[in-house]
Amino acid sequence: MDVYLANPRGFCAGVDLAVDIVELAIQRYGAPVYVKHQIVHNPKVVADVESMGAITVENVDEVPEGSVVVFSAHGSPPSDYQIARERDLTVLDATCPLVTRVHNEAKKYSREGKKIVLVGHVGHQEVIGTTGQTEMELVDERREWSLPDWGEDVEVAVLTQTTLSIRDTAAAVEKIKKLHPNAIVRNDICYATTNRQAAAIELAEMTELVLVIGAQNSSNCNQLKAVAINKGVPAHLIIGPEELDRSWLKGITKVGITSGASTPEKQVRAVIEAIAPENVYRVGAGEENMTFTIPRGLRDLIGDGARRSKDEPNPDDDS
Numbered sequence: 339m340d341v342y343l344a345n346p347r348g349f350c351a352g353v354d355l356a357v358d359i360v361e362l363a364i365q366r367y368g369a370p371v372y373v374k375h376q377i378v379h380n381p382k383v384v385a386d387v388e389s390m391g392a393i394t395v396e397n398v399d400e401v402p403e404g405s406v407v408v409f410s411a412h413g414s415p416p417s418d419y420q421i422a423r424e425r426d427l428t429v430l431d432a433t434c435p436l437v438t439r440v441h442n443e444a445k446k447y448s449r450e451g452k453k454i455v456l457v458g459h460v461g462h463q464e465v466i467g468t469t470g471q472t473e474m475e476l477v478d479e480r481r482e483w484s485l486p487d488w489g490e491d492v493e494v495a496v497l498t499q500t501t502l503s504i505r506d507t508a509a510a511v512e513k514i515k516k517l518h519p520n521a522i523v524r525n526d527i528c529y530a531t532t533n534r535q536a537a538a539i540e541l542a543e544m545t546e547l548v549l550v551i552g553a554q555n556s557s558n559c560n561q562l563k564a565v566a567i568n569k570g571v572p573a574h575l576i577i578g579p580e581e582l583d584r585s586w587l588k589g590i591t592k593v594g595i596t597s598g599a600s601t602p603e604k605q606v607r608a609v610i611e612a613i614a615p616e617n618v619y620r621v622g623a624g625e626e627n628m629t630f631t632i633p634r635g636l637r638d639l640i641g642d643g644a645r646r647s648k649d650e651p652n653p654d655d656d657s
């Protein structure tokens with residue numbers, strides 16, 4: 339049996355940055371450092387940072403007063419920053435800059451008096467953060483949806499969650515454009531999601547089975563699985579070799595493997611070792627050279643001298 343390994347796969351620049359921020363925070367402030375929501379949607383990464391001294395909570399009001407809290411890569415609504423101020427927390431904001439850009443777009447269009455439609459998944463942490471920025475309508479393309487009757491003259495701007503299926507999002511945007519032909523449409527699906535889905539399509543075209551390594555609550559992992567299934571190839575999302583069902587491999591000679599933006603490479607390697615293929619071939623466009631540096635305000639906070647949460651937490655620039 340041969341393994342075909344998607345390239346690129348795994349950790350994106352935003353996840354790298356978020357995990358770095360938690361590690362640096364623990365070094366700077368000592369344990370415990372609280373993390374609001376899973377730092378990334380991967381239980382093994384969460385367990386790793388917790389073993390270093392992080393404590394994951396779902397709500398800011400669970401963080402003891404005066405503590406240090408890291409806000410996850412998915413982004414947070416302004417109400418979370420407000421609660422942090424009230425509790426005198428030191429906030430280290432690990433929101434991915436590409437998510438912050440969507441927040442800034444939403445605020446800009448709102449200031450311009452446009453109606454905003456967000457294509458995204460109900461209940462996803464990123465969507466909770468984005469819908470908190472200003473008033474907007476949410477379109478979840480997996481469900482029945484409708485928009486209010488805004489009339490023809492209203493200006494509409496369409497934003498998207500960063501980790502959606504390119505195919506399904508395009509279909510939803512097409513429907514919105516039928517209702518509002520002049521709508522401004524931003525493509526907010528990020529480079530990491532786009533590149534991983536393109537590589538997964540290639541993978542599905544040359545293999546008989548696709549294994550996506552990652553967590554069940556990872557949006558971009560689920561989209562990779564959907565990409566393979568849409569290509570007519572059976573696909574499974576597993577966290578590691580412990581979830582590998584050997585019966586899937588019966589009669590298969592070519593297995594495709596990929597992983598989402600929240601999956602560390604060691605989880606992929608563990609699955610390949612469990613399969614023990616004769617050959618491993620790489621498939622896809624290749625390496626990414628994207629990195630995000632820690633914003634200056636955050637460097638100050640982690641480095642010399644604490645800036646308290648009453649300072650502006652979420653700079654309103656297009657970083």
Ligand code: SF4
Nearest residue numbers: 350352434500528599
């Ligand atoms: S998947 Fe995209 S938006 Fe999300 S953290 Fe990674 S780079 Fe940022």
